[in-house]
Amino acid sequence: MAARAAANAVSDAAAASDPRARSLSGARPDRLWPLLWRQMVDATDPGVTAGDEAVVIALRARDERVFIDLVQRYQRPLLRLAQTFVPSQAVAEEVVQDTWIAVIKGIDRFEGRSSLRTWVFKILTYQAKSRGERERRSIPMSAFQTADGGPDEPAVDPSRFRPPGDSRVSGHWAEPPADWGSDAETRLLGREAQEVIASAMDTRPPAQRLVMTLRDLEGWDSTEVRTALEISPGNQRVMLHRARSKVRASLERYLTEAARVTVADLEALFRYGPTR
Amino acid sequence: MTEYLDDAMPPEDRDRIELHLSDCDDCTTYIEQMRQTISATGQIRPDHLPGSVVDQLLAVFRESRRTGS
Numbered sequence: 001m002a003a004r005a006a007a008n009a010v011s012d013a014a015a016a017s018d019p020r021a022r023s024l025s026g027a028r029p030d031r032l033w034p035l036l037w038r039q040m041v042d043a044t045d046p047g048v049t050a051g052d053e054a055v056v057i058a059l060r061a062r063d064e065r066v067f068i069d070l071v072q073r074y075q076r077p078l079l080r081l082a083q084t085f086v087p088s089q090a091v092a093e094e095v096v097q098d099t100w101i102a103v104i105k106g107i108d109r110f111e112g113r114s115s116l117r118t119w120v121f122k123i124l125t126y127q128a129k130s131r132g133e134r135e136r137r138s139i140p141m142s143a144f145q146t147a148d149g150g151p152d153e154p155a156v157d158p159s160r161f162r163p164p165g166d167s168r169v170s171g172h173w174a175e176p177p178a179d180w181g182s183d184a185e186t187r188l189l190g191r192e193a194q195e196v197i198a199s200a201m202d203t204r205p206p207a208q209r210l211v212m213t214l215r216d217l218e219g220w221d222s223t224e225v226r227t228a229l230e231i232s233p234g235n236q237r238v239m240l241h242r243a244r245s246k247v248r249a250s251l252e253r254y255l256t257e258a259a260r261v262t263v264a265d266l267e268a269l270f271r272y273g274p275t276r
Numbered sequence: 277m278t279e280y281l282d283d284a285m286p287p288e289d290r291d292r293i294e295l296h297l298s299d300c301d302d303c304t305t306y307i308e309q310m311r312q313t314i315s316a317t318g319q320i321r322p323d324h325l326p327g328s329v330v331d332q333l334l335a336v337f338r339e340s341r342r343t344g345s
Contacts, residue, residue, distance in 0.1 A: 104336055184312065
């Protein structure tokens with residue numbers, strides 16, 4: 001079932017990218033409903049979502065606000081996906097640009113066999129692959145297939161676990177996760193914490209950053225991410241885990257270093273008294 | 277870990293992990309911190325794109341209405 005949906009999504013995407021394909025009378029919204037209904041009753045099929053219907057209709061009516069929202073939302077994730085296929089930032093940007101043009105041209109023919117966002121990402125993949133082949137420098141999904149950041153890169157620094165053979169219990173935490181403090185929950189919502197998260201994500205390879213963005217920032221589920229990026233369940237998990245672990249480690253540094261500063265401040269206070 | 281957080285684990289593996297967690301404060305803390313990390317990440321709203329990127333695409337979007345392509 002999922003395979004069929006994926007195949008359909010690809011053919012939709014291919015049609016949208018094909019400059020020879022002509023506009024169809026299927027542009028009329030009433031033609032969409034039987035398809036939408038079929039998707040909605042078929043719960044195992046990652047097809048159009050309830051929110052998609054309104055967006056598709058608005059795009060067909062050339063609603064600029066809806067189009068801008070879509071671009072704002074997916075421009076950066078699409079750029080990251082493009083970066084996994086083509087060697088330069090400039091080419092990646094062109095691929096994203098071509099993808100949006102294909103979306104605009106293809107929206108009247110979008111049949112709702114996948115969710116709208118999956119469809120957009122499939123078009124990107126199709127564009128990026130053919131672009132990569134044209135340039136003979138394609139790195140097809142290499143960022144996803146090699147473990148992306150080195151196969152041996154552990155999610156938690158191994159020095160934090162007791163080594164095998166340690167007289168104490170091996171495999172247990174030697175340096176356990178630090179206490180984040182009682183105000184962690186509040187501080188995590190603050191602007192500073194958000195900046196810490198954003199810059200930790202920025203240090204990740206594009207594929208990892210992309211998976212974490214779609215899962216945790218955009219709230220996609222694992223099936224949809226796998227379908228849109230054409231990656232295996234295991235790969236999706238590994239990349240997500242690595243990215244999340246790095247972000248967690250950065251938050252740990254941020255939350256515990258700040259606590260040390262507070263202690264230093266208190267000491268200064270005892271020594272010198274309050275400053276005005 | 278990710279399977280556990282996704283609630284996508286076979287029940288027997290899940291039971292094994294929960295049995296361990298019931299007895300290990302450090303791992304419990306770690307899992308809880310991962311949950312907090314995920315939820316804090318979900319609060320981030322992406323910055324807006326430079327106007328030029330949007331304007332270029334908007335021009336194509338408007339053009340497509342006129343030509344009906």
